[in-house]
Amino acid sequence: MIRLFKHYIPYPVLVLAVIDFCLLIAAAETAWLVRAHHIGMHVDHIGNRIGPLLTFAASVHCAAISVGVYGSDALQSSRFAIARLLVAVSLGIIFQSLMAFLLPGSTLWRTNSVYAMMLAFIFLATSRAILGSMVGSQSFxxxxxxxxxxxxxxxxxxxxxxxxxxxxxxxxxxxxxxxxxxxxxxxxxxxxxxxxxxxxxxxxxxxxxxxxxxxxxxxxxxxxxxxxxxxxxxxxxxxxxxxGRIDLESVNPSWLIFSDGFSSGRRLSGIAKRLFDITASSLLLLITAPIIILFALLVKLESDGPAFYRQVRVGLFGQPYNVLKLRSMHSDAEQPGEAVWAQQGDRRVTGVGKFIRKVRIDELPQTWNVLKGEMSFVGPRPERPEFVADLEKQLSYYAERHMVKPGITGWAQINYPYGASIEDSRHKLEYDLYYAKNYTPFLDMLILLQTLRVVLWPEGAR
CATH class of the missing domain: 3.40.50.720 (NAD(P)-binding Rossmann-like Domain)
Structure with missing residues (x-):
């Protein structure tokens, strides 16, 4: 493996990613040449269109990362990888359309984009079929x-x-x-x-x-x-x-103290993270306001009680705050003072609640907590004080997960299915500690991209 910005990336993944990016540029350039030939246009030097070519390659590449093209399942199965590539190319079309709207002239022409998308799928699928066996070879x-x-x-x-x-x-x-x-x-x-x-x-x-x-x-x-x-x-x-996690069975305090990580001098990264949170949360609140209002009305119509609920969660340095979410359970789901884990097929969840939990719409109001600075987009999942007090007694190093802001999504959320037991909490803690130890903006970017995979293929939502 190679360590890139404190995060470990397998060599086969890095090699495939570089090859794929080069093939995407080749697909975009081939599409440009084909279209130019059709309309009889003179083709100038490639340097004059390098911007649109890179924009195309970057958008499809990001889509591929977000849907799990470089995940373990895709690396072991060419069929799985090709199916995900098809989704990635489809998302790439959406990304290209958004970029064309926001930054006119920065992308390929529409006809070129169609050709490029078709060629991109053919190039990448062929590459994966040929190189798929290379991933598991002894040479790597x-x-x-x-x-x-x-x-x-x-x-x-x-x-x-x-x-x-x-x-x-x-x-x-x-x-x-x-x-x-x-x-x-x-x-x-x-x-x-x-x-x-x-x-x-x-x-x-x-x-x-x-x-x-x-x-x-x-x-x-x-x-x-x-x-x-x-x-x-x-x-x-x-x-x-x-x-990709801190193994609690083998780790000891001296390893955590003397190993690389948990840097307190991440001031620039922290400033960049906060600026991103403010900008992204403001835009997301504006864009998703109609969706939040629509489902708030549906929640209100389906069952008695408020459309939104506030609940105390443990935040940075163990400080409590009120999280804001769309209500997905009946208003009498818990008795006063009684905290209950969510279970698979929980009967307390309403019909609308089951849907908004699966597609994570119930999490959207937490964007307000991000804007206020109580949360970040990326970080450990915030837990209730009642659960935290119990988990700190049963799990070593649980308090250390509160050394970073809680997040709407996180390393544990994209790597471990939703769980509601001590054993599940132990596994999620291992991923949370890895994030707290190795945080960089690069890791945040990977988590945000791969969150789309969790939304598109929800597993274990409760």
């Missing part, structure tokens, strides 16, 4: 040597077995026989020179997965391996990179 996989043969090493072995794993394990070294669970592991005592073995196996990375590191850290082995040029990682950093 790191060769991993695991130091440890216990439960932590088994977790790495289980991760390798999942489709789309970016590594292959070349061996396990049993460092502590008392906690051994992997039978094929080689005893450390049977190896004369571990660094030499790592080189002979063509190892690109060694992961330390000991069950107990106190007084057991193989310093001499790790030092010799490191000096051979082989990358050395601990299991917490490895799992963060491979899963």
């Amino acid at each position: 996989k790191r060769r991993l040597l695991v130091l440890g043969a216990g439960a932590r090493a088994q977790r790495i072995k289980d991760l390798e077995a999942k489709p789309g794993a970016g590594f292959v394990i070349v061996g396990f070294i049993a460092m502590d026989e008392d906690k051994r669970v992997i039978p094929e592991a080689i005893n450390r005592s049977a190896i004369f020179n571990l660094a030499d073995l790592a080189v002979k196996l063509g190892t690109s990375e060694v992961v330390l997965a000991l069950e107990e590191r106190r007084n057991a850290l193989p310093v001499d082995d790790l030092l010799r391996i490191k000096t051979t040029g082989v990358h050395v990682n601990d299991i917490s950093t490895f799992l963060e990179r491979e899963t």
Whole structure:
């Protein structure tokens, strides 16, 4: 993987993304040439139309990212990828139309755009059909040597077995026989020179997965391996990179303290984030006001009670605030002072409420909270004080998720389906901690784009 703006991106994804972008420019240029030939127009230097070509490529590329063309499912199935490409090209047409309206002259002509969209789908679908097998090839996989043969090493072995794993394990070294669970592991005592073995196996990375590191850290082995040029990682950093979350089972306070992340000096990023929130929330409120009013009337007509509801949530640094949402449940859904988790098929949800939850329309009024500065567009999902008090007792590091503003969408929301249990909260916390640790405007952009995928293919909305 490559780390880009503190976020890990698999090499196959990066290669495919670059190839796709080049193919989109080629599709736009080919469409331009074809149209020019049809009308007998002289074709000048490509530099004179590079703006519209890049605009076309960028709009379709963003659409592809937003619908999951580079997700794990698409990388493992060419059929899945091609189906998503069709949706991406359709969205690209909408993006191009909006840009043509907002920035006249910055896009291709309408006829050119039609040709370019058709060619883009053909080029990208052909590319994915040809390069699909490349994604899972050994050439893109790191060769991993695991130091440890216990439960932590088994977790790495289980991760390798999942489709789309970016590594292959070349061996396990049993460092502590008392906690051994992997039978094929080689005893450390049977190896004369571990660094030499790592080189002979063509190892690109060694992961330390000991069950107990106190007084057991193989310093001499790790030092010799490191000096051979082989990358050395601990299991917490490895799992963060491979899963996109902070693994609570392996992480310890010292790792969180000394690892890269949780930078307090993100002042420029914070200013940029706030300016974006103000601008985007103002525009979104203006654009979606008719939709909010329409569904507020439908909510009011279907059941007694207010169309909107305010509920106390925990915000930045644990400070409470009132979140504003469209009401999706009956007004008597909870008894006073009683907080209840939402459940799958919850009978408290109204007919209109079921729809607005699926397409996330009930979240739109929270844009007002964003404009006020109580929330951001991107951040951990805000929880109720009653749940937070309980979760902080049961889950380590839960309070740390409140070191960033809560958001309408977030890293956990696009990576983990809606859940309403302690176990679900633990998984979502792992993603929230990853976001809090690795926040950059680049990660915010990825989350905002991929939120469209969650809206188009809602999973687990309750």
